[in-house]
Amino acid sequence: MFQDLIAGGTESSAVTVEWAILELLKKPEMFSKATEELDRVIGRERWVEEKDIVNLPYIESIAKETMRLHPVAPMLVPRMTREDCQIAGYDIRKGTRALVNVWTIGRDPTVWDNPNEFCPDRFLGKAIDVKGHDFELLLFGAGRRMCPGYPLGIKVIQASLANLLHGFT
Numbered sequence: 001m002f003q004d005l006i007a008g009g010t011e012s013s014a015v016t017v018e019w020a021i022l023e024l025l026k027k028p029e030m031f032s033k034a035t036e037e038l039d040r041v042i043g044r045e046r047w048v049e050e051k052d053i054v055n056l057p058y059i060e061s062i063a064k065e066t067m068r069l070h071p072v073a074p075m076l077v078p079r080m081t082r083e084d085c086q087i088a089g090y091d092i093r094k095g096t097r098a099l100v101n102v103w104t105i106g107r108d109p110t111v112w113d114n115p116n117e118f119c120p121d122r123f124l125g126k127a128i129d130v131k132g133h134d135f136e137l138l139l140f141g142a143g144r145r146m147c148p149g150y151p152l153g154i155k156v157i158q159a160s161l162a163n164l165l166h167g168f169t
């Protein structure tokens, strides 16, 4: 149990922050947009705190966009269907093991415009969240087996990314 918590609670957030910085280094205009938001909302005199994140929509969008393209858990924990059902138009028998491919959903052109483009702006002003209700973005899973660490994970990603950008020269 503790191994699960340590493995799930460290590498996942660190890898996501690395991907975010990599994507931003390739798109300097987006990097500047993020640091402008930080300068405007936080100012140059202090670091970003957890409570500031609600006022940093662009940083939140960068975190979502990074995880859409580079989900740390590309496949959710396998589910067993409890009754005959239909998934995406296919008839599935009771007792079938179903795998949800988050990576593929995140790059599905029927769901996303320019799916392979890193574009945080696509989330600005949109109500899509990562709490398992919006099936196009199941970054932490959904239902009873959803990631129990998601409130911690998302905050660690947002706060450490924001502070790395805020202190970047």
Ligand code: HEM
Pocket: 004, 005, 006, 008, 009, 010, 012, 013, 016, 072, 073, 075, 076, 077, 078, 138, 139, 140, 141, 142, 143, 144, 145, 146, 147, 148, 149, 150, 152, 153, 154, 157
């Ligand atoms: C970037 C951060 C994280 C991401 C993207 C992530 C993602 C996920 C995903 C997709 C699952 C499978 C959910 C499902 O199948 O519906 C999962 C399960 C799990 N996560 Fe996370 N996680 C993160 C951070 C954390 C943290 C911080 C902890 C704990 C401190 C944690 C602990 C766990 C555990 C224990 C499970 C297994 C739950 C179960 O099988 O019932 N995760 N995580």
